[in-house]
Amino acid sequence: MIARPSSSVTARVGILGGGQLGMMLAGSLYKLGADVALYDPDPHAPARRRYAHVTTAAWTDRAALARFFSEVDVVTYEFENVDATVITELAGSIPFRPGLSVLTTTQDRLAEKRLCRAHGLPHARFEAASCADELREVGRAFGLPFIVKTARGGYDGKGQARVVDEASLDRAAAQLFADGAARRSLILEEIVPFTMEASCIVARDAAGRAEVFPVFENHHERHVLDWTLVPARLPPAVADAAREIALDAARAMDVVGLLTTELFVAQAGAGGRTVGEHAIFVNEFAPRPHNSGHVTRTATTLSQFDALARILCELPLSSPRLLNDGAFVMGNLLGDLWLERGAPHLAFEEWARHPEVLDVVLYGKHEARPGRKMGHFVAHAPDPSQAIDAVAAFRRALGQAHPAG
Numbered sequence: 062m063i064a065r066p067s068s069s070v071t072a073r074v075g076i077l078g079g080g081q082l083g084m085m086l087a088g089s090l091y092k093l094g095a096d097v098a099l100y101d102p103d104p105h106a107p108a109r110r111r112y113a114h115v116t117t118a119a120w121t122d123r124a125a126l127a128r129f130f131s132e133v134d135v136v137t138y139e140f141e142n143v144d145a146t147v148i149t150e151l152a153g154s155i156p157f158r159p160g161l162s163v164l165t166t167t168q169d170r171l172a173e174k175r176l177c178r179a180h181g182l183p184h185a186r187f188e189a190a191s192c193a194d195e196l197r198e199v200g201r202a203f204g205l206p207f208i209v210k211t212a213r214g215g216y217d218g219k220g221q222a223r224v225v226d227e228a229s230l231d232r233a234a235a236q237l238f239a240d241g242a243a244r245r246s247l248i249l250e251e252i253v254p255f256t257m258e259a260s261c262i263v264a265r266d267a268a269g270r271a272e273v274f275p276v277f278e279n280h281h282e283r284h285v286l287d288w289t290l291v292p293a294r295l296p297p298a299v300a301d302a303a304r305e306i307a308l309d310a311a312r313a314m315d316v317v318g319l320l321t322t323e324l325f326v327a328q329a330g331a332g333g334r335t336v337g338e339h340a341i342f343v344n345e346f347a348p349r350p351h352n353s354g355h356v357t358r359t360a361t362t363l364s365q366f367d368a369l370a371r372i373l374c375e376l377p378l379s380s381p382r383l384l385n386d387g388a389f390v391m392g393n394l395l396g397d398l399w400l401e402r403g404a405p406h407l408a409f410e411e412w413a414r415h416p417e418v419l420d421v422v423l424y425g426k427h428e429a430r431p432g433r434k435m436g437h438f439v440a441h442a443p444d445p446s447q448a449i450d451a452v453a454a455f456r457r458a459l460g461q462a463h464p465a466g
């Protein structure tokens with residue numbers, strides 16, 4: 062008789078963060094028979110609507126975090142801005158994936174760029190500054206124009222400014238210290254004249270075996286990811302080099318889990334790693350499932366969430382290959398679409414006219430806000446330009462003004 066059938070080595074997984082990424086990871090873990098506990102300070106976190114084991118407590122609540130860690134076999138996170146000081150105390154007791162030093166490196170844009178420098182990964186020229194006066198002084202020596210970012214805590218373009226002249230330098234100094242802080246770690250980066258933004262996800266297990274996803278092409282609007290196209294419109298040698306860089310980064314950080322590398326592709330001659338007529342730069346890393354990786358749920362033989370679930374459960378990976386010829390595209394659905402339509406629901410009846418849209422995912426967020434990621438969809442088309450057109454067409458159809466409003 063089999064006393065307690067178990068299909069995985071590690072059965073209890075803790076996820077820090079109950080947003081859409083944590084929720085979809087939980088879905089992949091449940092498929093493997095794992096138990097999942099989530100932790101999120103937000104009582105309206107999407108995971109709460111769907112899953113029972115959600116702890117609602119602050120990131121700084123040591124007692125709640127200690128209890129959370131004591132009830133699972135392995136912990137991972139969907140959001141790299143969790144407080145590392147508390148986690149450091151707790152992470153010794155059980156595996157913490159993709160790793161504590163991965164977390165502390167990717168929480169700090171300066172640490173990321175220094176890691177790139179140390180491991181020969183191509184990146185934009187950068188410099189550090191830590192107060193408003195230093196920003197002005199270092200900035201002038203660095204040379205205008207540049208982008209200045211807070212080293213910690215920014216996302217979706219928040220906490221960064223473009224400096225092109227003395228006036229914008231003053232504005233940036235005022236803006237980045239508007240909260241009255243005297244000091245704050247900043248990074249100044251040369252502006253990369255990119256022709257494409259891309260990302261590449263690596264899944265790597267505890268034995269160092271790694272799988273590299275196809276390269277995604279990413280398009281941002283107002284600093285928020287708008288669509289992701291796969292395969293990226295790059296010559297094969299450039300895509301291969303991008304995958305090699307992403308793999309090197311995952312190895313350099315000894316990632317056990319997922320690492321997403323955000324990349325810039327520019328024309329050769331602008332620095333970076335030259336491949337033919339192109340040059341590649343690392344922009345930043347995300348040690349977790351990535352918004353651009355939603356496309357893998359529909360486009361590849363292995364999704365980013367299934368890959369991470371397998372690693373957490375110590376199950377073997379398989380190679381993520383594209384499921385079909387042609388192009389897949391993921392379009393984000395932002396809160397603006399609901400606000401413009403002026404109704405609680407989008408016009409999903411229009412989906413009938415869009416057979417190219419294979420999948421729609423809604424995260425169950427209880428309030429639409431401008432720029433807020435509410436869901437996404439994935440479409441397939443014979444070629445990239447048709448795929449990109451499909452994003453705008455489907456959004457237009459979904460967001461039509463509400464008949465009553």
Ligand SMILES: Nc1ncnc2c1ncn2[C@@H]1O[C@H](COP(=O)(O)OP(=O)(O)O)[C@@H](O)[C@H]1O
Pocket residue numbers: 185208215216217218219250251252253254255258281284323344345
């Ligand atoms: N050095 C740079 N050169 C050119 N564009 C940049 C640079 N750094 C950031 N950007 C632009 O700003 C966006 C957001 O910056 P990023 O560093 O990725 O921060 P976030 O954490 O907000 O995603 C990038 O996707 C890119 O469009």
Ligand SMILES: [Mg+2]
Pocket residue numbers: 323345
């Ligand atoms: Mg980014």
